[in-house]
Amino acid sequence: MLYNFYLNKNMIYLLIILLLSFVNFNLCFKCGFNDLKFPENDTFISFHDNNDTQNRLLNTDDSSDNDEFESIRIYLDTEYIENQTTVNKTLKSKALDVLKSAINLLQKIVLIKRETSKLILNSTQIQNSCDNITISNDLASGKGKGVDADLVLLAKFTDNELGSNVQAAASYCGLDPISHRPIVGFVLINSSLDLSKMENSEEYLKLLFFHEITHVLVFHPSLWEHHYIPVLNGEKFTKVKEINGINRTLITSPNVLKAAKKHFGCSDIEGIELENQGGTGTTGSHWESRIMLGDYMIGFDYSEIFLSEITLGLFNDSGWYKVNDYTGGLFRHGKNQKCEFLEDKCIKKELTPFSNEFCNDKAFFRCGSSRLVRSFCYLVSYTSNIPSDYQYFSDPLKGGYSYSDYCPISMELLLNSSMYLSGNCKYGGSFGYENIGEVVGDKSICVLSSLVGSNETSIPMEMLKNRIRPMCYPITCNMNTKTVTITVLKTNISCPTEGGEQKVDGFDGVVFCPDFNSVCTGTTFCTSLSDCIEKKSVALEETFQYNYKPENQQDYKYYSTNYAPNEITGIGANTEVNDDEEEEENTNDKGKYIILNPILFIIYILSQFL
């Protein structure tokens, strides 16, 4: 009788927790690249105001002409948007600001042999090929003088051309007839976008537009499928290979291969896979997120958004551009994990051999692969069988995120629904752990820790002891000793170069030091895509392998399995992979997150004692 009473009370608490904690919240940009209707034939645009150039203006790999490459000039023609009177003025102005920030960021890494003549366009031709967008008089032949630019970017708000959860889309719409380089492109912005609603929205959408403009510049299947990329010389840019029983399209261009060999530590690499999920449109227009998770050119929004050396290789391989390598080396998914990472299954015998990248237990909290985002293990139960090629567990319903070939991956812990990037250690929000040393800011990274000050005796703090959680702590990279110092409150913790578990005087619990190479940068320390570009940070030249093993942490108990996204229902998992409907259904499974709230956590902990 008594027992039943306690049980019922516990159940009420748990019900409250579950109701409040599992919020069906869709923090989602879905790149709308695939919603665009491409014309059957590309438009080649004679844009010069004279015919003084027959130069293909290419990257010839001749080091003597390096000086000719300068920052790409992207001209954003805003007139069409300014004349869209039905769109809210504040939204227009904010969207244009964000678009300009993204352009500014791209101009810092993409270099080009600049056009010597002004760019001037035929209005009718542009309107026909660029989604009916009209150009300003300055750009129009017969009316204006043209502009000094290498690319004209047009923009348009739209109510109905994009799916409801798509925030923006972009494509090129005019090519140089000589070099075949895109010289005109357009960005569509969803009119229902509300930039005022979400904290960090400007940073988040800057990265979204950065992604979209990259589709305009180079990441576009039409460019490689139609052999427009001049360095191809008739060679194919892609090949098809069977991996894990599925035919996959790989990008095989030389600089992509070179960067990938170095990143994965796989000298036999044949290419980098393109996304094979999400329906006919998505397939082939983004990197495969199973192996490129965290790069900004994967096909869905993800909390770790970085510029990889592999994507920079693609810019180089076009022949049209050279790039500054200001990546900071932050893309760390699959780093040094050898060829097995690219071709083996992510889960074997229900465990993962790649514990930095994947997980096999939803009860465990995590940091993202690049150690910058507080995360959990996304491993769910689908309502219908996962396609057989992607079944890694004895239970055919059990699997991870669909776009990542159903591999269980780290997914951001959401603080609340009014903030983008909330789990991020640079931009994110407070989980209420300031008194035990959490700091969200420029110098912080995600570190797994159970540290609580020994003199902390309150019940909530007692409850946190020996319970591992992802925490944001400020770190210092000591380049001479190749070590990391973690600061927890006023205590500096010196980590060994290879990382590992550390006890700390004055604290109960342990901190799991990261490997120096897994968090530090080669030059100025940086912790986000834009931060690294602004600071011109380059990757660390690594001399040894990671040996940091997150699975060693499993001796410890996490808060509770009840915080994991337990048996989510209503998720569709169609058995046919290349099915447009699957794209719609599977984007919904991303919409289920945990909102971790310390007050709820305390209620839950207390409930265990009542």
Ligand SMILES: [Zn+2]
């Ligand atoms: Zn995209």
